[in-house]
Amino acid sequence: MELSISDDKTKELLTEVMIELLRTKRDLIRDIFMDALEEVGLANAIAESCKNEFVSEEEVLSLLDRAVE
Known part of the structure; x- marks a missing residue:
């Protein structure tokens, strides 16, 4: 028998699942997005350092802090 x-x-079912996930796992989803934003910030800092002179650790951390806020 094949279903x-x-x-x-x-x-419709996938939409319901996504809505339920957003309702019940809000913290997890927020953490995933925050991690992604941090990665983008780090990638931007690395790309910027490749174009210009050396970027200090403080500058990288500052960019990451701004990306998270």
Whole structure:
């Protein structure tokens, strides 16, 4: 026996799952986004240092702090 569902029903179910995740795992999702922002900040700092002179550790940490705020 094979089970199949329509694309519309699949989309509806996935939407419900995402909404439930956002409701119940808000802290986890926030932490994931914050980590991603930190990574972007670090990547930007690295890219900037490649274009210019050496960037000090303090400057990198400052960029990361601003990305998080």
